[in-house]
Amino acid sequence: WSERQAVNAAATIQHCLHWLEELGWIGNFDHASTGGRFERSGPQFSDSEVYKLAEAMAWEIGRTGDPALEAQFAELTRRIGAAQHEDGYLNTCYGSPGQRPRYADLEWGHELYCAGHLLQAAVARLRNHGEDDFTAIARRVADHVCDTFGPGGIERICGHAEIEAALAEFARATGEARYLEQARLFIERHGRKTLKENGLYYQDDVPVRDAEVLRGHAVRALYLAAGAVDVAVETGDTELLDAVRAQWDRTVARRTHLTGGMGSQYADEAFGRDFALGPDRAYSESCAGVAAVMTAWRLLLATGDARYGDMIERIAWNVLSGAVAPDGRSFFYANPLHQRTADPEPPREGALAHLSAGGRRGHWFEVSCCPTNLARTFAQFAVYTATADDRGVQIHQFTPCTVDTEIDGARFALTVETAYPEEGSVTVRVDANDGGRRREVALRVPAWAEDARLVHPDGSVTEIEPGTAAAGVTEAFAPGDEFRLEFSVAPRWTLPDPRVDAVRGCAAVEQGPLVLCAESIDLPGGDLDCLTVDTAAAPVVRDGRVWVAARVHDRADGWPYGPARPDDEGKDDGEPTELPLLPFRLRDTRGAAAMRVWLPAA
Amino acid sequence: WSERQAVNAAATIQHCLHWLEELGWIGNFDHASTGGRFERSGPQFSDSEVYKLAEAMAWEIGRTGDPALEAQFAELTRRIGAAQHEDGYLNTCYGSPGQRPRYADLEWGHELYCAGHLLQAAVARLRNHGEDDFTAIARRVADHVCDTFGPGGIERICGHAEIEAALAEFARATGEARYLEQARLFIERHGRKTLKENGLYYQDDVPVRDAEVLRGHAVRALYLAAGAVDVAVETGDTELLDAVRAQWDRTVARRTHLTGGMGSQYADEAFGRDFALGPDRAYSESCAGVAAVMTAWRLLLATGDARYGDMIERIAWNVLSGAVAPDGRSFFYANPLHQRTADPEPPREGALAHLSAGGRRGHWFEVSCCPTNLARTFAQFAVYTATADDRGVQIHQFTPCTVDTEIDGARFALTVETAYPEEGSVTVRVDANDGGRRREVALRVPAWAEDARLVHPDGSVTEIEPGTAAAGVTEAFAPGDEFRLEFSVAPRWTLPDPRVDAVRGCAAVEQGPLVLCAESIDLPGGDLDCLTVDTAAAPVVRDGRVWVAARVHDRADGWPYGPARPDDEGKDDGEPTELPLLPFRLRDTRGAAAMRVWLPAA
Incomplete structure (x- = not known):
């Protein structure tokens, strides 16, 4: 940030x-x-x-x-x-x-x-x-x-x-x-x-x-x-x-x-x-x-x-x-x-x-x-x-920063280091803890975060239960004490509630906090409307991008409603391809493109 | 009409x-x-x-x-x-x-x-x-x-x-x-x-x-x-x-x-x-x-x-x-x-x-x-x-009516009888054909019409090839001559082109020319947003209404996007029920109701 x-x-x-x-x-x-x-x-x-x-x-x-x-x-x-x-x-x-x-x-x-x-x-x-x-x-x-x-x-x-x-x-x-x-x-x-x-x-x-x-x-x-x-x-x-x-x-x-x-x-x-x-x-x-x-x-x-x-x-x-x-x-x-x-x-x-x-x-x-x-x-x-209260400091968003505050008149200062959201690791180093009092430093654990764990100052590790909203360390920190929250930011398929009619049958890829999208620039000659993706295969990271397995279908125009689908919905037809995705926030930064977040699932 | x-x-x-x-x-x-x-x-x-x-x-x-x-x-x-x-x-x-x-x-x-x-x-x-x-x-x-x-x-x-x-x-x-x-x-x-x-x-x-x-x-x-x-x-x-x-x-x-x-x-x-x-x-x-x-x-x-x-x-x-x-x-x-x-x-x-x-x-x-x-x-x-040209008369829309025209100065008159769209049968009776000339009477065959056939004045039957846009009888008609176009108006499932994103995974029922819909009035205590229908079972007509097999699901609120669907999409869960449909044109004639044409398919 x-x-x-x-x-x-x-x-x-x-x-x-x-x-x-x-x-x-x-x-x-x-x-x-x-x-x-x-x-x-x-x-x-x-x-x-x-x-x-x-x-x-x-x-x-x-x-x-x-x-x-x-x-x-x-x-x-x-x-x-x-x-x-x-x-x-x-x-x-x-x-x-x-x-x-x-x-x-x-x-x-x-x-x-x-x-x-x-x-x-x-x-x-x-x-x-x-x-x-x-x-x-x-x-x-x-x-x-x-x-x-x-x-x-x-x-x-x-x-x-x-x-x-x-x-x-x-x-x-x-x-x-x-x-x-x-x-x-x-x-x-x-x-x-x-x-x-x-x-x-x-x-x-x-x-x-x-x-x-x-x-x-x-x-x-x-x-x-x-x-x-x-x-x-x-x-x-x-x-x-x-x-x-x-x-x-x-x-x-x-x-x-x-x-x-x-x-x-x-x-x-x-x-x-x-x-x-x-x-x-x-x-x-x-x-x-x-x-x-x-x-x-x-x-x-x-x-x-x-x-x-x-x-x-x-x-x-x-x-x-x-x-x-x-x-x-x-x-x-x-x-x-x-x-x-x-x-x-x-x-x-x-x-x-x-x-x-x-x-x-x-x-x-x-x-x-x-x-x-x-x-x-x-x-x-x-x-x-970040916020502070009388117990300590709460880290809400992950970005490299320093927190320098007073709690009950005593200075308490931290440095946060992270390459988030590229990496799911957030390191907190205590810079000052006047009086060596017991303080809590709590970090938000995103609801989507899998395999989250805390590496304590002493090197011990606590696995964090899925669904835990925040995890923290409470200690009489000394300057230089360091601990780390780790969790997976691997790209993952996300499906909608069936009541969200407009994206039924689609899936999206999220990577850490980022929603990804496909842009037509990455499908030369292809049409994002004629695509299906294979959600059985996990998205993979390669060359700094996220890729999903997809098929591009031929679709002919005509009255678009009828007794049977024009094709067998991408299960075994269509040209197989790999489609690279990019963060939604970076759409429209490489020139004119069609774009979609929700990808039709085969 | x-x-x-x-x-x-x-x-x-x-x-x-x-x-x-x-x-x-x-x-x-x-x-x-x-x-x-x-x-x-x-x-x-x-x-x-x-x-x-x-x-x-x-x-x-x-x-x-x-x-x-x-x-x-x-x-x-x-x-x-x-x-x-x-x-x-x-x-x-x-x-x-x-x-x-x-x-x-x-x-x-x-x-x-x-x-x-x-x-x-x-x-x-x-x-x-x-x-x-x-x-x-x-x-x-x-x-x-x-x-x-x-x-x-x-x-x-x-x-x-x-x-x-x-x-x-x-x-x-x-x-x-x-x-x-x-x-x-x-x-x-x-x-x-x-x-x-x-x-x-x-x-x-x-x-x-x-x-x-x-x-x-x-x-x-x-x-x-x-x-x-x-x-x-x-x-x-x-x-x-x-x-x-x-x-x-x-x-x-x-x-x-x-x-x-x-x-x-x-x-x-x-x-x-x-x-x-x-x-x-x-x-x-x-x-x-x-x-x-x-x-x-x-x-x-x-x-x-x-x-x-x-x-x-x-x-x-x-x-x-x-x-x-x-x-x-x-x-x-x-x-x-x-x-x-x-x-x-x-x-x-x-x-x-x-x-x-x-x-x-x-x-x-x-x-x-x-x-x-x-x-x-x-x-x-x-x-x-209906229209007339020098060959004869073309019937474009099916409704009880009379056509009384002159072709090259000679009167040519027809009566059309039909209970369409309730029934897929259109009878044409020739009332007048001055001079007994050979005339063509052509009737539109809807693209969705299955099993269409023409019953000629002599009682012979011609099966009509699917995809035929119009079918006609050319004869030196005598007053009283009668022929009939027949086709199925049984309710049928209709699916969308996969490019119509908003209704992916849904099906609709059509009956003859009528698009049908579901109204919440017919699903007491249920929610049209929590419904799936079974498109493997053909819609049936009973008591003057069209019924489809459906299931009503329990769906809990929360962040509506996640790694797996909240339920197994109606395949084997949900309360089975039969849902009656009605013509879209008759929606909002029985009081306040939610309504939908496109029904999520199980």
């Missing part, structure tokens, strides 16, 4: 800054600060893109302390702050001369949504720097929101959830109970039908604590769930927490793609119905991946259940990591698991990519929510990697 | 008239006729709904001569005509004070689209009645279109095809070559990118004669194809005809559902990519069914190939017939083959149904194109039933 972070810093953040300037979305703040009429650029929620970029910058500054980035952040702060109204209101799309009045369109106005992203950027700044002009702007915004939407004010919600988690996090970061209470009010107001029509789309159909599953617009649903967990944890509301956990469980069991992608439906960018998980029309929006990680992370913190860490890993490696090109400058908005045709690349500059333009990454979008959302997520990835 | 026509006359046409009045879509013509400003009702293309209803009325008047309907038609004619401008222009949405100017928005304005439907209604009137005030209005519209869009005029197209087929048909009905030439110009202009962006959506991406498949918005694509066939036939342009035939063939082989439904994608109401045919998100719009019948019919007339008749039959019995409730007063806009949940019925009055509201028929829609489109199609269904 540090490579991804380096690309994020060197390329993605500056790429976003370039586009936001180019399109005038930052310039909107300059115009708004004049107090006069102006022609505004971008969609009504474009302010949020600027804030998400600010959040990415704040985390990145915390990571490296880059002074050039700090200067850019300060300049952005100045320009944003200049547009703030006297009473704290801050949005370049409403309330200025010639614009619609504030809060006239809670359904689609995105004002509280934008405010929420500003607060999340301020949380990042507080965690990485402390109070400054940026966080002062955010405080005034948060106070304005509480003044306006508190009891006796506008007792409604925003059509796009985001303010809920943001206020709760900002309350945590500032210690201001008023913000948490406002977050709680927004959570409770959902499902009270204070918005016009279409309640399911923005989760205004059923109160959060009464809902049974995540539904409607996926990003909205997941941001709301994240905020609900924050409120539940901070207020001790176990009923609310249990409700979100149950919604999450059903969503994972019935509305989630193998990649961890959520939101199966292009129409409304929404969660589809249970088991409606077609791979070729899977929307699986990148931002829904970001939002799902946010929700899973909060559930992990709330419960300690490592299975939430599994889901973060799955989404991070397969949805998020692949949503941005290796060079950090182009992005998938949607992440379907089956791309039927090899499509041309969208234009690099000038034209904005259509979100559903096909299987190629775009450089910017009309609704360009994913580039900045990915940038802020990668910049803060360290947050998702 | 005569029952369907009776319901159409008694219920659907009056239902449409009621809604068009209620919503003010007819009233728009009254307002426009004043020449002043008015607040217009309905979407920009609502005039076309009035014209499609007029077309239905014209055909229905031709069928029964109902004087009450004739009076309604005359009144509608008066109100429409009053809104016509001096120069022939007629559209209530543009060109009046306070409205946008004419033809300012060819992409979305639908002006030529509306004009096209007016012309098609006039064609119906000419065929069933002759010249009158209505056809005079239409002539002025057609002349205005030619004046405005001819060479040197606005050399562009309408964003919604329809004017092409309408002008060609109107040319045929009036003998006016100018209209055909204008139709030809519109066809040739498609694909020249005279519309802004989004060319694929409205088939402005590639010239008609260069395209390889039907694509973009399905109704637009099919109306355009119908117009192209008209132009090709009337101008002797075999290259254009062959191009459309090839597009149709690929569309049928790769972009058509088992029901004959076309347009697999909710987004853009569009044709999906090849083999992207998920049953649960199949859009399969009712109007695309109407348009596909129009196209197939023209191809049948152009080529004589009975396989086009097969497709008309498939669409008519499964998409069109089921798109309207048995009482003729509620409609499916989309016709997916899998409805995952039992949804509540939309409100009967007042609120307009959302087109994708789920698996229940709605009474009217915001974009309410299907009720009037279905009404006009059922009213003219006789047209699709």
Whole structure:
């Protein structure tokens, strides 16, 4: 993940800054600060893109302390702050001369949504720097929101959830109970039908604590769930927490793609119905991946259940990591698991990519929510990697890193070394353990991990029972003590639940946390639609790639439904071949290709 | 089909008239006729709904001569005509004070689209009645279109095809070559990118004669194809005809559902990519069914190939017939083959149904194109039933009817008797054959028909080779001569081409021309998602229903992808049961139910 972070810093953040300037979305703040009429650029929620970029910058500054980035952040702060109204209101799309009045369109106005992203950027700044002009702007915004939407004010919600988690996090970061209470009010107001029509789309159909599953617009649903967990944890509301956990469980069991992608439906960018998980029309929006990680992370913190860490890993490696090109400058908005045709690349500059333009990454979008959302997520990835409590340290994601913390005032520091996911070995070395106290270091054991074992500091080995979610060593560690978690990352066949109709009769290959896919580039002259694979033969690793045994069939066109299959389904016909696979996240990095994750089984 | 026509006359046409009045879509013509400003009702293309209803009325008047309907038609004619401008222009949405100017928005304005439907209604009137005030209005519209869009005029197209087929048909009905030439110009202009962006959506991406498949918005694509066939036939342009035939063939082989439904994608109401045919998100719009019948019919007339008749039959019995409730007063806009949940019925009055509201028929829609489109199609269904040429008569669709025609000035009349599709027996009795000349009576033999045979007037029997598209008797018939086509309509298992990923491992049951489905009502306490069927056992008919052997499985939730299937896929587990099926067209007639056509095979 540090490579991804380096690309994020060197390329993605500056790429976003370039586009936001180019399109005038930052310039909107300059115009708004004049107090006069102006022609505004971008969609009504474009302010949020600027804030998400600010959040990415704040985390990145915390990571490296880059002074050039700090200067850019300060300049952005100045320009944003200049547009703030006297009473704290801050949005370049409403309330200025010639614009619609504030809060006239809670359904689609995105004002509280934008405010929420500003607060999340301020949380990042507080965690990485402390109070400054940026966080002062955010405080005034948060106070304005509480003044306006508190009891006796506008007792409604925003059509796009985001303010809920943001206020709760900002309350945590500032210690201001008023913000948490406002977050709680927004959570409770959902499902009270204070918005016009279409309640399911923005989760205004059923109160959060009464809902049974995540539904409607996926990003909205997941941001709301994240905020609900924050409120539940901070207020001790176990009923609310249990409700979100149950919604999450059903969503994972019935509305989630193998990649961890959520939101199966292009129409409304929404969660589809249970088991409606077609791979070729899977929307699986990148931002829904970001939002799902946010929700899973909060559930992990709330419960300690490592299975939430599994889901973060799955989404991070397969949805998020692949949503941005290796060079950090182009992005998938949607992440379907089956791309039927090899499509041309969208234009690099000038034209904005259509979100559903096909299987190629775009450089910017009309609704360009994913580039900045990915940038802020990668910049803060360290947050998702490890936690500490009074017992010790928990390692949730496997990446080379150092953990340097204080527990009860005593320093405890670790170095994690791993070539994961290429290798299934994670070594933890204790660098400091002040006072030589007994500490526990626990590592998540992925649910799919076979043959997992712990090699203790003394060289003894513990086999880990399958199904164990986390394994740890508790010792009065001395600096230099080392132990190792090992498990198999050999490629493996994965089959779907029979209720996932769209991939019945197919199999996919996973390798460690990576979902693999086939690209037509590797089947010259062949057609991925005319392929069957032999799942009786295990996938093999050769020359750094994973290979499966396959057959390519001749298939003639005609009325495609009839009394018997056109051929004997690949059992004994077709041309035998070996098909190399590649990680789903690396699709579309070698040129135009058709692609599929789920391979028809012979 | 005569029952369907009776319901159409008694219920659907009056239902449409009621809604068009209620919503003010007819009233728009009254307002426009004043020449002043008015607040217009309905979407920009609502005039076309009035014209499609007029077309239905014209055909229905031709069928029964109902004087009450004739009076309604005359009144509608008066109100429409009053809104016509001096120069022939007629559209209530543009060109009046306070409205946008004419033809300012060819992409979305639908002006030529509306004009096209007016012309098609006039064609119906000419065929069933002759010249009158209505056809005079239409002539002025057609002349205005030619004046405005001819060479040197606005050399562009309408964003919604329809004017092409309408002008060609109107040319045929009036003998006016100018209209055909204008139709030809519109066809040739498609694909020249005279519309802004989004060319694929409205088939402005590639010239008609260069395209390889039907694509973009399905109704637009099919109306355009119908117009192209008209132009090709009337101008002797075999290259254009062959191009459309090839597009149709690929569309049928790769972009058509088992029901004959076309347009697999909710987004853009569009044709999906090849083999992207998920049953649960199949859009399969009712109007695309109407348009596909129009196209197939023209191809049948152009080529004589009975396989086009097969497709008309498939669409008519499964998409069109089921798109309207048995009482003729509620409609499916989309016709997916899998409805995952039992949804509540939309409100009967007042609120307009959302087109994708789920698996229940709605009474009217915001974009309410299907009720009037279905009404006009059922009213003219006789047209699709039989044709005559100088050899004799061709029966394309099997329904009790009489055919009374003149060939070379000599009367030739038949009566067709059949209980089809309940029974696979079609009896033709000759009622008149002036001069006792040798005539051929040919009947389509459906491609799926097994054991087909002809019982000749003399009682002799000819077995029909499988794959024979049409079978006929040529004799110097005498009145009273009778012969019979017989074939099996026993229910049969149907399997998909392996490239139709979304239904891999499933089977469907067809019975004659009917696609059958399962509804959850018939599986009390069971879940259609947890079912497997035994395709080794033939479906049986008992108590007037079709039954298949099935098993109901227990399936637990959890992460739905893993190393082995949760159970042994129904081979020897699960509760055995018998599942009754019903025709797809009769789904949602017994209350809320989940439904599926494709059944997972054990």
